[in-house]
Amino acid sequence: MPTPMVLELIKQLFHRPATNCFPVKYYPSETTVTELIKKVQEGKAKINSPVTVPEKFRGKITYDREKCIGCRLCIRVCPSRAIDFLAEEKKIKIRIDRCIFCSQCNDICPVNCLSMSGDFLLANEDRFDSEMIVK
Numbered sequence: 001m002p003t004p005m006v007l008e009l010i011k012q013l014f015h016r017p018a019t020n021c022f023p024v025k026y027y028p029s030e031t032t033v034t035e036l037i038k039k040v041q042e043g044k045a046k047i048n049s050p051v052t053v054p055e056k057f058r059g060k061i062t063y064d065r066e067k068c069i070g071c072r073l074c075i076r077v078c079p080s081r082a083i084d085f086l087a088e089e090k091k092i093k094i095r096i097d098r099c100i101f102c103s104q105c106n107d108i109c110p111v112n113c114l115s116m117s118g119d120f121l122l123a124n125e126d127r128f129d130s131e132m133i134v135k
Contacts, residue, residue, distance in 0.1 A: 069110070070090035093134070094133070
């Protein structure tokens, strides 16, 4: 007598996958993911569109430098210490590689210069890359 798990496995063989085939339906074996993303940015390759971003999604932080008053409240509430204060400019710098996307800095900002965007493709091999630092 087959167990419930075996029955479930057989049933799954005939169903479509529940996940989205992202970034491409068939991964090219001759390139790396980094090379594939570069080809997409250059327009040489096309990726499947990802799942639509839900409302109030907490993606990459956006920072309006002109609005910032340098109060440092965001630095005090950041649990991962992803925000540094640039004293000479009286502005902040956010390290995306440290951020846990909790949105506490957005909630406490008195002038609303911080917000969460819908960007979620943030992986990078170099943690000091300019795309990983929000100034």
